[in-house]
Amino acid sequence: MFVTAQQLEQQMPDATRLLSDEPEMESSLHYMQLLLLVTCLEWLWRDRNDFFIGANLTIYFSRQQLRNRDFRGPDFFLVKDTEKRPRTSWVVWEEDGRYPDLIIELLSESTANVDRNLKKSLYENRFHTPEYFWFSPESLEFVGFELVGNKYQEITPNEQGWRWSEVLGLYLGIQNSKLRYFTPDGVLVPTPEEAAMAVQQMALEAQQQALEVKSQLQAEQMRSQQLAEHLRSLGVDPDSLLS
Numbered sequence: 001m002f003v004t005a006q007q008l009e010q011q012m013p014d015a016t017r018l019l020s021d022e023p024e025m026e027s028s029l030h031y032m033q034l035l036l037l038v039t040c041l042e043w044l045w046r047d048r049n050d051f052f053i054g055a056n057l058t059i060y061f062s063r064q065q066l067r068n069r070d071f072r073g074p075d076f077f078l079v080k081d082t083e084k085r086p087r088t089s090w091v092v093w094e095e096d097g098r099y100p101d102l103i104i105e106l107l108s109e110s111t112a113n114v115d116r117n118l119k120k121s122l123y124e125n126r127f128h129t130p131e132y133f134w135f136s137p138e139s140l141e142f143v144g145f146e147l148v149g150n151k152y153q154e155i156t157p158n159e160q161g162w163r164w165s166e167v168l169g170l171y172l173g174i175q176n177s178k179l180r181y182f183t184p185d186g187v188l189v190p191t192p193e194e195a196a197m198a199v200q201q202m203a204l205e206a207q208q209q210a211l212e213v214k215s216q217l218q219a220e221q222m223r224s225q226q227l228a229e230h231l232r233s234l235g236v237d238p239d240s241l242l243s
Helices: 005-011 028-044 063-068 112-116 118-127 192-233
Strands: 051-055 076-080 102-106 131-135 142-148 151-154 163-165 170-175 178-182
Touching: 028 051, 028 076, 028 102, 028 178, 028 192, 102 118, 112 118, 118 131, 118 142, 118 151, 131 163, 142 163, 142 170
Parallel strands: 102 131
Antiparallel strands: 051 076, 076 102, 131 142, 142 151, 163 170, 170 178
16 A cells, blocks of 8 residues: 555654663763763764764664564764754654664673674664674673675774774774774874863973973073173173174
8 A cells, every 4th residue: 555755754653752761881881981982083073063973872763663662772873964963862764764874882791692693683684784893891802894785794903903984984993991993094082181181281392392492592691691701801892703
């Protein structure tokens, strides 16, 4: 039976009532890792307004999902080329049918099996999410996949163990037991606090250099004065030597 777009829209739930329904993070390790992923990318893309980052946020994608209460909220997901604004959940039918472009799951003892199997299959076959990574803040297990055709293939790590994300235009890799972003040139993408400290350090170094230059100029001036006094003591006018 033919269904018009208006009839189809009427069949879908009211998106304004669909709040996120995700459990709390497993531990402070997981929470801090999630916060790190969000804040670093937000800082790096601070001049952009064409993306949305979901953090432990439910993705609603079908009526059957709602009936079964089969909620699947990735720990971290990114949607590009969309409006950057607050959302209480990601409702696919309200977002032009858009699914995440990149998903990162933070493994824990209770979720690892689901993340490696059921969710991987969902993101591959239903979401068609181009890139999927998982990382364990505890064991530091880190794997990444890219969608090739209709199947995920593992992203080969480089010599540092980092994995390239075409979606981000960045590497993902482990540093100091945390999953971090790195530029194509291998530079760590800082947190806002790290960036502020770097600017402060640069300002201190510039101030120190200015003081050193000032001290050198004062020393040169003092030596010049001493030389002039010595010449005068010998009956020589220092100014006559400059003419």
